[in-house]
Each structure stands twice: as C-alpha cells, then as structure tokens.
Amino acid sequence: MRNKDTRLTIRVLALLLLGLAFAGCRPQTGQSTTGGVSATIQNKGSDTIVNLALAWAERYQTLEPDVRIAVTGGGSGTGIAALINGTVDLANASRHIKDEEIQAARANGFEPVEYVIARDAIAIVIHPDNPVDELTLQQISDIYSGKITNWQQVGGEDRPIVLLSRETNSGTHVYFLEEVIRLGQKDNKTLFSQDTLLLPSSEGIGVEVRQNPNAIGYDGLGYVTPDMKTVAVSVGPGQPYYPPTVETVNAGEYPIARDLYIYTAGEPQGQIKTYLEWILSPAAQQIVLELGFVPIATVSTD
C-alpha cells in the first residue's frame, strides 16, 4: 500500500518536473529587433490608431512573412509608458509626447524619436435624430465646459445634453481639452464639466451616441459609423461650417484635425526601420485613406 503511494508521488513529481522543463522552452518574444530570419515588433498605444496599425501590420506581414507585428491598444499614454519601460518597440500616440515622458525616457537611457504617420480629424458625433447640424468651436467649448446644458440653446430640441468623452489616458481627450475646450489658448484653464461621462473606449461612446438622443461625443473620423451623425464645425459665428471629411481636412478647412504619431526608443534599427519606412510609403498611406484617416503622403484620392 505505502509502496504504491510512493510510486504515485514520484510519478506526479516527475510530471511536474517535466512541465517545468517545457515551461523553460517557451519561445522568446519581444526583443528580437535585429534583422534575423524572424523578428517580432511590439506595437502598442492609441486606440485611435489601433485599427490602422492592425491593418498595416496585416498587410506588411503578407509582404514580409518573416516579420511578426503584435498590435495592442490601451491609449496613447499607455503606449508611451510601455515604450519608456522597454516593453514595446513602437508606441502609437494621437498626441505629442509630454515633457515628463521625455524625461522618463532619458532616465531610461534613450531619446524618443517622433514620426508623423497620418492625420486625423476629430468628429463631433450626435444621435441621428438630433436636428442640430452645425456648431461653432465656441459652442462646443461651452457645451463641454458645462455652460450650455440644453440642446435648445444651440438650436435643437428641449433636451438635456449628455457629455461623452474618452478617459484621460486617451490622446484624443488631451487634444480635445487643449484645442477645443480651451480653444488652443495656452492660458485658458477651462476644464471638462464634472458631469462629463468618461468612457473607457471608442466603442463605449459609439454605443451611447447611437441609442441616446441627448448625447454628444467626439472621436476620430475613422471611428464614425454611418449610424451616427457628425456635426459641421466652424471656427466662429459668421464663418463657414465644414463637415469632417478627408477633403476638408486635406484642404485645412475642418478646424479639429491633428497629426498622429509613432514613437520609437532611439533611432530605429533593422526591421523596425524598414517597417516605419514602409508605413510612410504611398502603399501604406493608401490604407490610411481606406480606414477614414487622412494620409500624409500624396495618395490619389479617387
């Protein structure tokens, strides 16, 4: 009886050891950035860019089967933090890197390098049944800072306004605060109204805007679906109103447009360098156009 027990114990232990041995054999990921046979590029950051980055990664892997590109979202701040901590090779960001992030990167021994990889318009989205068609930047600022609280005040129905925003780790959030709510004025300290709903994803904003006629939200043009309504925006009363489209952004007419960035830890080498060069090529910029963003290189728009 005891003998049998011992044998069983030994067998279990052996299995455990075997398991441990195999655990040690897991393939290494992440660091293989030199131009070897197979390289994995880790790419993380802005949720605005994540779909674009995925589309690029998919296309690139059909061209270069040896390169694996892992794309994840999480927000611009999350991506840059990961770049600083050395867990990713490329950080996608929909805002400029902050000074304290540059400091943190230097403390970790590298200088972040910035690439403008596309342009994006931020669309103001509302429920399709909302009769409001156009807003000035000042009106949008007043709505989001809580000075205007009813749609009637901007020519709509008698409904309360429900403010939707991305979380504070979103580059879109920071951009919207600085360029729309504060109207780009450096000394302006206006904040989001405390009643603003901070939703963790673009999808969260989409869901609420689609079903709630009180809601107003903002998001990258690439995330606007046909079942939401976009508002035409003007820089001030008496000025022309422009809807957010590739044409108006390219012509510099739509006022809420920005650059999208990829940051690397120091000058990129090997496969990462080749990948970035491809991203800036017309072939990759065509994908930018297909996804509703605005390309930076000259691409035929028809």
Next chain:
Amino acid sequence: MTNEHEGQQKRSLSWLEFLIERAIQVSGISAIVLVILIFLFLIKEGTPTFLEIPLSGLFATRWYPIEEYYGLLPLIMGSLIVTIGAAVVSLPLGLATAIFIAEIAPAWVRDILKPFIEVLAGIPSVVIGFIGMLVFAPLIRVALNIPTGLTAFTGVLLLAWMALPTVVSVAEDVLDTVPKTYRDAGLALGMTRWQVIWRIVLPAGRSGILMALMLGVGRAIGETMTVMMVTGNAARVPVGLRDFFMPVRTMTATIAAEMGEVAHGSPHYHVLFTVGLTLFVITFAVNMAAASVVFRQVKRAERMLS
C-alpha cells in the same frame, strides 16, 4: 511484521506528519503574511501622496488628475453609493432565494436551481457589463426618462445581480446547517412553516447570513469592469437621491482606467495607490465589523446553551 519494522514505520510516519503539519502551518500563515505585505506595499506607494498633496486637495470635490486636481470625495462617495445600493438590493433577493431553496422548494427544484445559481456566479464581469451597456442602460434611460442610462442605479442593479449568487449560496449553506431538531421543535409547538422560518431558522443562522451579505458587499465594492462600463465614470459627488440616477465614478474604475498611463513615481501614481489603500481600509473595516458581530453572537449563543 517485526518490531523493528514497525518502529521504522512509526518514525517515518511521524516525520511525514511533522512535514504535513508544517506545510499546513506555512500555508495558513502565508495568507496573513500576504495581506500584511499588500498592506505595506500600498502604504509604501500611497503615503507619499500626503507629502505631495495638501489634505484640502485630497478632500476636494474635483477629480481631474491630468490637471492636478486630486479630490477623492467623488470617488469614495461613488463607490459607497454603488456598493450600499447593491447590498440593499441583493440582500432581500438573495435571502428570499436561499430560503426558497433551503426550506420550501422540493428536492428536484432545488437540484435544478442550485447549479443555475452557480453558473450565474461564473459569468465574467465584462459580459455582464456588456449586457448592461447594450440592454440595461437604454431600457433604464427610457423607462425612468433620465438624460442617460449610464448611472449609479444601473451599476447597482448589475452589481446586485453579480453579488446574488454569493449571497444565495452562502446563505443557503448557512440555513442548511441549522439543525433539523430546531425545526422539529418549532413544528411540534404548533408553529406554521413560515413561523419556523422567520422565528427559528433565520435567527439561528443570523451570523452566517450577515457573513453572506458581507461577502456579497466585498464582491460589489471590488468589482471593476462592470462598473466601469455602465456607471458613466463622471467624477461628481453624489449628494441627493436624484444623484442615484446620475453617473458616478468609483474608486475601482478610476484605478483601472488610469493606472496604465501614469508615470511611475509621479503624484498621480501615488494618489492612485492612496485610492487603493482607501479601498483596502474600507473592505478591511467592513470585514472586521462583520467578524466582530459574528463573534459576539457566537459567544452569546454559547452562553445560552450552557
């Protein structure tokens, strides 16, 4: 078997026993050590806050960390209102379900209900959040005619739903442990079934039921994903009853949403740990209160029996 052999076996047995005893002891202590380590870690990362930010800043009503507004009041109040609401909703429902399963339902109904409740406990919180966002929130907005369906109330309903399986299964186990002789005694005195449940079984299981409620509350206050998806996360201080039907921001959702972006060692980073510390202290206080009540009741019961 020779004497010598027997002695050898005894010695090896006592050696094995020593090992097993020690192993059990270590695992028992490790739970305490882990809790203390977590606490120390939170204190280490969280206390710099009190040097970096004045108390008046922490007890302010505005939370907007990227512009250095670190008022914790909206977060604490948000977590409390959602948790208390969930407890108030889930206790009567959970207790009623437990009573039905343990005391009233025939065996075959019980056999069907119990596994279903356990399945309910296994639904991932993100799935419940998703259902809440797509189904509950629009329904609540239209039914109550409020500006948005992403409110504290929506969070309360979903959290109560999630706490329910815990409350039911613990309460049901408690009711099961009340000796059958208690019930027989009551019935022999001519009490109705309802009187037996209300006057005998429930008071006898009171401390366990309190424990069930506390476990449910623990589940509710620590829940993150669901709350983040359906409560709207607007950092405003809830004061009146009306605010129950407005968005709130909880401590858990704040940590989850913001931890990924903060620079290590920044004031924002430390404040998030302070939020975690606050959460820890609240849960600890709730558990201590529950334990002390349970303990006192046990002592009283012992006195009565002796």
